[in-house]
Each structure stands twice: as structure tokens, then as C-alpha cells.
Amino acid sequence: MKLVVSKISQLAKKIVDQLTGAALPTLYFNPQGEARQMLDVLPQLKQKYRPTPWLSNTHVHLLYFDIIKKKTIQLQYDAIEQLEMADGGITGIAWYGLHLPADIPTIVVMHTLTGTPESMAELVRDLHQHTGWRVALCLRRGHANLPLPVPKISIFGFTDDLREQIKYIEGKFPDSTLYAVGSSAGTGLLVRYLGEEGEQSPFKAAFALCPGYDTEHGFKNVHPFYSKVMTQKLFKSFIYPYNSIWQQTASLSQVLATKSLLEFQHQYFELAGYSSFEAYNQATNPIYVFENIKIPLMILNAEDDPVCHIRNFEPYKDVVQKMPNIMVVTTKKGSHCGFYEGLKQTQSWSARLIADYLKVHHI
Template identity: 60%
Template sequence: MKEWSLRSVPLVNTSLQQLEAQWVIKPQLYYQRGGYFEDVIPYLPELKSYRPTPWLMNHHAHIVYLDKIRKLQKSIQYDLIETLTMADGGTTAVAWYGLNAPPETPTIVVLHTITGTTASMAELVDELHQYTKWRIALCLRRGHDGLALTVPKINLFGSTEDLTEQLQHIQQKFPESDLYAAGSSAGTGLLVRHLGEQGAATPFKAAFALSPGYNTETGFDLIHSFYSRLMAQKLKEKFLDPYHSVWQKLPVAFDLYQAKNLATFERKYFPLAGYKDYKSYCEATNPIYVFENIKIPLMILNAEDDPICHIQNLMPYKNTILGMPNLMVITTRYGSHCGFYEGLTQPKSWAHRLMSSFFMHHQHQQKDVFEKYNVMRTDIKKPA
């Protein structure tokens, strides 16, 4: 007797095929043929398919779930939060998770979002640790998470000088640990700027950029108007209100309070970052000016339905990336902004799993593979 199933009914079978075709997404991969990533792709099963949570396929629902549900549900106890004093007297911090791992265990340095805190980054920190069993170091920027603003200076994307000092502290604490980097949203700007400025001198072995915006001078113009207004308001609440006494002497403070969207805020706040004009600020911070000097493997992930870091931001640079042997961009039809959730009842981030697999594969294979493509530095000594 022939086995019966829903698929034996033509109309039902067609509907299921259509649903599966929409639900199972094959990531699009952009990389140089013959470059480093060609040998890596077969070892990362996550790149074969992404199955977005069906009830989160709407990009707004995806963001609401990330921001209003997951961030509130996810709570972790960091092992240690170290406050650091920068060379100019400014204050940053490093929040540690998995601190008691053996000294030689690799460390993933996480660079947070535009208003990131230890709480808002808990899901990424925890899942990276769960998947890899590695140590995680979340680098907190000036003015974030209640840090005292000991010097009147703040940068939405962070300072590469501050990051260098934070990395020196991490290396001095764990000199036997290989370093990897994961930047999320605005944190990708700091990550890519650092990688481009440092070139082969970066201490990172490999890096991952989650939902980057690429060119900071143009990307804000493409943000969905609702999120642009919302984020401008959050910046006022996070960085203007708590430090009102610090900024009140600056004429630009009034203009910033009047800013209706993120693009306007970003183009006016440069005095708070310590620059005389917007041009000099962009030249010193925009990652797009230096990204072609990146020498280590960098994996980049964008969703085509991202309403914050629009996929159009990638297009002017796609051909350049295709000519770089150590970069790969991955795009998916769904995923929204920094979400990429999968699973029906308890969604988890496919992106977090992907970056963990990438880092672990690199750590396992680097001695064999990287000499072939000349993208691993073996002559850099860690600080004593």
C-alpha cells in the first residue's frame, strides 16, 4: 500500500515547497576566488543555509524581539569589570566573561553597539562563550554603561587609541591567549577602523563584523526614519542628559538636543569627540578610508532586510571586497539588524553560531592554511 502524506496532495505539496523555499535561505557569499575563504567555506556548515524564525521574518518584529524580549530575558553575571584609565585621563572598561579559563585559551574581544552596555551585549557574550568555551572581553567605550566621563570626550564609534590601550591591557593580563574580534553594528566601525589602521600589526588573528554600515558619512541617510528618530532620542538620553554639566558650555549641545534624527545628530556632535570640524572627524574615524589595508581574515554579515544598516551601504564597496583575498561578505534575505534568529519556539542567533564556528576553525587551521595566503603574521610578539 502506498504511503500517504500531505505531500501526496498536489496543492498542499506546492504550498509546502513554497513555504520551505521562503523559510530556508541560502546565504549569498561574496569573496575572492582562490583567496583564503575558499578553503574555509566547506568547513562552516552554517553557510549552507539559514532558517529564519517564521514569525520573525518581518524585520521590525525581528528588532522588537531582539531589543524588547531577548535583551530583557538574557542576564549574565560577568566575572569582573575592570575600569581603565586612558592616557589622557579618560575612562573605559573591560568586562570579562569566562575569566577563569586556562591562560592559553583564546580571547574574543567584543566591540559593542552605539549605546551598548554589559546588559545589552549579554546574549552575544554568553553565546560566544557557550559555543567556543573561550574567554570573552567586552570593551566598553567612554560614557557607556554609567562610566564616569572623566574627560569631556565621547565618540559614537569609539576611539582606536582607546581600543589599543584596552588591547594592551588584555594582552598583558593573558599574554598566552590568541585574540579574536567581534564587532556588532556601530562596533564594526571601530573594528574595521582599527584593522585598517593597524594592518598586519593588529593583535587579532581573525575578526567578524555583524551588521556593519560601511561608510559612516552616508549610511545614516538610509536608516529607516522611525529608527533614526528613535536612536537620536536614545543618544540624548544616554550621552547628553547624564553629562549635561559637562556639555552645557559647548554651543553645539543645544543643536544636538534639537536633532530630530540620527544623521543630523552624527553630523553635529563632532566637538564632543574632540574634533574641530566634521571633515577632520570623518577622516579620523570613518572605517571606509582604511578598510583596504585590512590584512587579517574578516568575515562580514549583512541582512538584505536590515532597516538600520541598509544593504545599499555595501554596494559601492562590493567589487573592492571581491578583490581582497582575506575578506568575505555574507548576505541573507532575512535577519534584520544584528538578529538572524532561527528556531520556532526558542529562537537563537544563527549569526552567533556562525562567528563561533569561524573563529574555532581559524584557531584550529591557522598554522596550515594561513601561510598559503600570507595573511597570518608570525613575527608579532606579545607584550611581556
């Protein structure tokens, strides 16, 4: 009888897996490189990612993440500090875990396109819970209603600003080992910074969640609905609240006429402090310095992501598999930055992977 029940249970599980798209992750790495060691220390890489059954549809999954989860996670940050940059601009750091011993590691998080402490609360909470480490969420110019005394914003951030933020973190916790996590648009800043720094990076290891790779072309593959909605979010976050500041910007009318993320990026370069799109792209696109990354880096993409489409990864498969320090993980399901698993209590499969990846580098 037990054998029959066991077989029925296995069959049921197999049917559910087929219906929900549960599957083993696909891994891209150099078999002779150090990244190969992750197979021996991260069990998740050898197990199926089983998405929450009622979130197996990519759009339902994304809407659940963006509308429900973000609104239900209430996190009380220890402090949100404003930092004055060298040019007078204002960035910020939202801290979680300030009470921890000074030598506890710190995870430096780079947020999404219109990220705020509230929208990033789930990832910050999960990383802290899974690792027990301090988290420093680096806020870019114009985010979270920060003052904008210098008329300059970048949807992917400025590496010089990140350097100043990191220097401040290092000054506050000089005995803390630093790790880095970028989410969505935050991966553009993370990877650009890692490539510019090369072997001088202060991070021991890093993780990029749902990157778009080449930022010049990545927006071409965003689902039209999300592209339109996110463009409106950019207006509401960075244009309308600071309208008086942008009045002297000659290209403002062209920016406001854009209907998609691709159009917005090609028109807003003057708001980012550049004379042309070409100059902006050369200074910010992470793909130009990707091969100069020297620290361990894991990248995770979902093959059903409607925002950072898996098609963006195609041109770089061969490059990744020649680099010794990088592993790209793709899952059949997961949507954009969701990766939920479980039934009643949905939890992030990706947050577990990120935390475990960083922890194995701290041993």
C-alpha cells in the same frame, strides 16, 4: 505511504520557506583568495537560513531582539573593570570566562551604538557557549554609566582607546590568542582599527556583524523611525547624564536640536574632540582604511536590515571581491543583528556562524 508523507513534508517545508523568506546565503569573496576556504569548513554557508516563522517580518524581528530578548537574557559577568586612558578618560572591560585557563583564546567584543553589558549579554553568552572561550566586552567612553572625567565621546569609539584596552587584555592573558567581533556600530571601530593596524593587528581573525560601511553616508539609509528613536537614545545615554560636562561645548544646542542619526553625527563632532565634521570623519570613518585590512575578516548583513541597510554595501562589492582575506555574507532575512532561528527556543543563527568562523582559524 512513507513516500507520500515525505513528499507532503517536503512540500510543506517549501511553502514555509517561501512564506518566511528562507534562502541560501549570498557570498561575496575573491575565488582565488584564502577566504574561499570557508566554503569547505563552514556548512552554514551552504545551507538555507530559516528565520523563526513568526519573526519573518523585519520590524517584528528587530523589536523582538531589542525589546524582548535583551530583557530576558540574564548574564552574570565575572567582573567589570574600569580603565583609565592616557588622557584621563575612562573606558571599561566586562569579562566573561575569567576562570578559564590562561592560554584559552579571548574574544574581544565591540558593542553597539548605545551598548552596555546588559544589552550585549546574549552575544557574549552565545559566543562563550559555542566556543568555550573567554569574552572581553570592551566598553567605550560614556557607556554603561562609566564616569566621564574628560569631556569626549564618540559614537563609534576611538581606536587609541581600543589599543589601550587590547594592551591591558594582552597583559592580563599574555598566552591567549585574540579574536575580535564587532556588532553594528562596533563594526565601525573594529574595521577602522584593523585597517589602521594592517599586518600589525593582534587579532588572528575578526567578524563584523551588520556593519554600515561608510559611516559618513550609512545613516542616510536608516529607517526614519529607528533613526529618531536611536537619536533620542544617544541623548539619554551621552548628553543628559553628563549635562554639566557639556555646558562649555559651544555646539551643544545644535546637537540637541538634531532629529536623526545623520543630523546628530554631523553636529556632535566637537563632543568627539574634533574641530569640524570633516576632521572627525577622516579620523573615524572605517571605509578610508578598509583595503588595508590584512587579517581574515567575515562580514554579515541581512538584506532586510532597516538600520544598517544593505544599500550601504553596494559601492564595495567589487572591492571585497578583489581582497583575498574578506568574505561578505548576506541573508535575505535576519533584520538588524537578530538572525533568529527555531520555533519555541529561538537561537541566533549569526552567533553560530561567528563562533564557527573564529574556531576554524584556531585549528
